[in-house]
Amino acid sequence: MGGGFGDPHRRFNPLINEWVLVSPHRAKRPWQGQNETVAFETLPEYDPECYLCAGNVRANGMVNPAYEDCFVFENDFAALKQDEIAFEENVKDTFFKAKPERGISRVVCFSPKHNLTLPEMSVKGIENIIHTWQMEYTSLGKIDYINHVQIFENKGSIMGCSNPHPHGQIWAQSSLPTSVEKTQNNLKAYYDKHGSNLLQDYLQEELRLNERIVIENDHFVALVPFWAIWPFETMIISKRHILKITDFTAAETYAFATILKQLTTKYDNLFKTSFPYSSGIHQAPTDGELHPEWQFHMHFYPPLLRSASVKKFMVGYEMLGESQRDITPEKSVEILKSQSEVHYQQLDT
Amino acid sequence: MGGGFGDPHRRFNPLINEWVLVSPHRAKRPWQGQNETVAFETLPEYDPECYLCAGNVRANGMVNPAYEDCFVFENDFAALKQDEIAFEENVKDTFFKAKPERGISRVVCFSPKHNLTLPEMSVKGIENIIHTWQMEYTSLGKIDYINHVQIFENKGSIMGCSNPHPHGQIWAQSSLPTSVEKTQNNLKAYYDKHGSNLLQDYLQEELRLNERIVIENDHFVALVPFWAIWPFETMIISKRHILKITDFTAAETYAFATILKQLTTKYDNLFKTSFPYSSGIHQAPTDGELHPEWQFHMHFYPPLLRSASVKKFMVGYEMLGESQRDITPEKSVEILKSQSEVHYQQLDT
Ligand SMILES: O=P(O)(O)O[C@H]1O[C@H](CO)[C@@H](O)[C@H](O)[C@H]1O
Ligand SMILES: O=P(O)(O)O[C@H]1O[C@H](CO)[C@@H](O)[C@H](O)[C@H]1O
Numbered sequence: 001m002g003g004g005f006g007d008p009h010r011r012f013n014p015l016i017n018e019w020v021l022v023s024p025h026r027a028k029r030p031w032q033g034q035n036e037t038v039a040f041e042t043l044p045e046y047d048p049e050c051y052l053c054a055g056n057v058r059a060n061g062m063v064n065p066a067y068e069d070c071f072v073f074e075n076d077f078a079a080l081k082q083d084e085i086a087f088e089e090n091v092k093d094t095f096f097k098a099k100p101e102r103g104i105s106r107v108v109c110f111s112p113k114h115n116l117t118l119p120e121m122s123v124k125g126i127e128n129i130i131h132t133w134q135m136e137y138t139s140l141g142k143i144d145y146i147n148h149v150q151i152f153e154n155k156g157s158i159m160g161c162s163n164p165h166p167h168g169q170i171w172a173q174s175s176l177p178t179s180v181e182k183t184q185n186n187l188k189a190y191y192d193k194h195g196s197n198l199l200q201d202y203l204q205e206e207l208r209l210n211e212r213i214v215i216e217n218d219h220f221v222a223l224v225p226f227w228a229i230w231p232f233e234t235m236i237i238s239k240r241h242i243l244k245i246t247d248f249t250a251a252e253t254y255a256f257a258t259i260l261k262q263l264t265t266k267y268d269n270l271f272k273t274s275f276p277y278s279s280g281i282h283q284a285p286t287d288g289e290l291h292p293e294w295q296f297h298m299h300f301y302p303p304l305l306r307s308a309s310v311k312k313f314m315v316g317y318e319m320l321g322e323s324q325r326d327i328t329p330e331k332s333v334e335i336l337k338s339q340s341e342v343h344y345q346q347l348d349t
Numbered sequence: 350m351g352g353g354f355g356d357p358h359r360r361f362n363p364l365i366n367e368w369v370l371v372s373p374h375r376a377k378r379p380w381q382g383q384n385e386t387v388a389f390e391t392l393p394e395y396d397p398e399c400y401l402c403a404g405n406v407r408a409n410g411m412v413n414p415a416y417e418d419c420f421v422f423e424n425d426f427a428a429l430k431q432d433e434i435a436f437e438e439n440v441k442d443t444f445f446k447a448k449p450e451r452g453i454s455r456v457v458c459f460s461p462k463h464n465l466t467l468p469e470m471s472v473k474g475i476e477n478i479i480h481t482w483q484m485e486y487t488s489l490g491k492i493d494y495i496n497h498v499q500i501f502e503n504k505g506s507i508m509g510c511s512n513p514h515p516h517g518q519i520w521a522q523s524s525l526p527t528s529v530e531k532t533q534n535n536l537k538a539y540y541d542k543h544g545s546n547l548l549q550d551y552l553q554e555e556l557r558l559n560e561r562i563v564i565e566n567d568h569f570v571a572l573v574p575f576w577a578i579w580p581f582e583t584m585i586i587s588k589r590h591i592l593k594i595t596d597f598t599a600a601e602t603y604a605f606a607t608i609l610k611q612l613t614t615k616y617d618n619l620f621k622t623s624f625p626y627s628s629g630i631h632q633a634p635t636d637g638e639l640h641p642e643w644q645f646h647m648h649f650y651p652p653l654l655r656s657a658s659v660k661k662f663m664v665g666y667e668m669l670g671e672s673q674r675d676i677t678p679e680k681s682v683e684i685l686k687s688q689s690e691v692h693y694q695q696l697d698t
Contacts, residue, residue, distance in 0.1 A: 078372075180669075299669060316627040
């Protein structure tokens with residue numbers, strides 16, 4: 001590949017067929033913009049005001065059970081509805097193309113403890129979350145009109161998360177969402193051409209080069225993709241060609257829980273803060289097809305750039321032109337690798 | 350088209366070939382998330398600390414002239430560099446595709462007055478900005494290796510803008526940025542098929558339906574696109590088929606300045622705040638080709654949803670799945686239309 005990555009260049013993301021502008025020298029500019037408020041208060045293990053804590057009443061009057069590990073419920077303010085909608089589709093119209101969308105939106109509480117975030121949980125606790133995701137993928141996927149199950153987490157108020165209680169969401173729906181469809185098309189084109197999986201082949205190359213690997217264990221690798229957009233964006237890929245989360249062996253579930261704990265711990269240690277991000281799983285849709293082109297992987301999109309209070313803004317140029325980053329993926333790997341796998345809060349006590 | 354838009358549905362954006370999920374009922378959910386800090390301080394007309402004010406010294410030691418309307422200078426911390434970079438392109442590689450990028454990044458001060466925002470400027474003052482944009486498009490476009498000139502503005506600290514002094518930016522570069530290339534491909538496909546311009550044909554339909562028009566004058570229309578993503582997203586389109594900003598007649602320049610003032614005034618009046626947004630112009634590239642498929646238009650992407658302090662977060666589902674909105678474009682039009690074209694600050698005094 002040669003060097004030269006110290007100057008402005010563009011890199012190509014084969015998963016979505018898009019470029020990113022990399023401006024490595026720009027990280028040096030002084031910051032004069034908005035600082036985020038960082039919450040340093042210590043949270044209680046139980047908060048009587050929290051609508052996710054066990055035993056509490058939610059806005060709609062329902063009472064949360066006295067749950068012990070994970071607890072799943074239907075989102076009280078869901079973006080999707082289960083009703084079959086009588087609505088005249090006009091998908092043939094060029095300018096006013098629209099179609100009804102059916103779906104189910106769920107909230108997954110990761111733990112009854114209000115103040116326990118992913119990196120602070122035990123590997124056992126994270127295995128419980130993975131089992132919950134597996135059960136949800138299976139049961140939602142079985143529903144006739146559900147063709148895609150999007151598992152994700154918004155962490156931190158800076159990511160629009162309205163409650164610090166550890167939780168994620170699942171939006172299951174009839175259509176493939178835009179990004180998933182793009183990824184599927186590219187995986188499919190690669191599979192049809194090479195007879196192998198794009199991400200598996202990519203992973204082999206990354207393991208050989210060993211320039212962008214953050215963590216590796218027997219079954220999973222966490223790396224900063226060559227085409228990463230966010231300053232500390234990462235992706236977790238399984239070493240085995242796995243289509244979906246329900247294909248995990250017991251050893252893989254354990255290894256995935258372990259790498260999740262390690263990666264999120266490094267994230268927290270980076271700026272000594274509960275590191276905000278949106279994360280989510282991309283995997284085979286539940287449309288009843290085989291999908292050998294798919295490969296299970298998990299994306300982490302964290303917004304912070306320089307400190308707990310300075311984020312990267314994806315605004316003007318990024319919205320109108322293309323994504324732009326100020327630090328090379330290789331530099332980010334170096335920084336993430338050097339972080340301890342012991343959480344800074346645990347070191348303090 | 351029929352009704353039915355009160356229930357979850359997806360709409361299609363023919364400019365970029367992507368869908369957006371619309372969840373109209375969701376606007377009713379109570380807000381428990383992060384509130385933005387709103388700056389209510391009155392700014393001085395001249396700030397000795399501001400690096401954009403006339404006569405002041407910038408970080409690199411350069412002194413701003415005593416400018417009287419617009420002032421353009423090279424960005425001191427540019428994301429692009431003019432140097433020709435010796436860098437081995439590997440555009441054939443599947444996984445590690447990269448190429449050097451050359452460009453020029455400029456800052457455009459809209460006025461020497463530190464506290465004068467676009468809606469508060471005179472139409473004459475805005476015409477000066479348009480003339481500056483025209484000159485920059487021409488002079489940058491003439492440079493051999495510059496094939497695209499992106500004119501944009503980030504307004505407000507919530508949009509990563511580090512200085513309230515009224516200003517925009519121009520990033521000119523050798524490649525077509527990702528979003529522009531997508532739009533060009535779709536405009537081109539439409540033009541090849543119909544022999545006409547996609548946005549011109551769309552505008553005719555919108556004028557006929559009169560359901561999403563916010564402002565109309567002799568030469569321009571400001572509307573909320575059928576496929577808008579942001580709560581109060583708008584687009585300004587010229588009524589005449591114009592490829593680029595340098596094609597404006599004098600009457601069109603005046604009409605464009607007028608509609609810019611009216612639209613941004615309505616924005617400010619909406620939540621009685623200096624309304625944040627990223628805006629930018631999409632127009633024909635400067636690659637020396639004719640580009641009859643192009644149509645000059647300007648996008649406004651404002652993040653606010655419910656008030657001066659509550660924005661829409663494009664996070665988890667939006668990053669992994671697809672963009673999602675909580676209020677229909679038709680409802681947004683209704684709200685924007687009902688706003689006065691007299692600025693609330695001027696009403697107060
Ligand atoms: O150039 P500025 O105003 O310092 O920076 C702002 O606009 C740029 C262009 O959209 C973005 O890349 C930056 O993240 C943002 O903070
Ligand atoms: O569902 P929540 O946590 O209330 O809301 C958050 O996540 C959603 C899914 O990414 C977004 O649509 C919202 O803008 C965000 O505030």
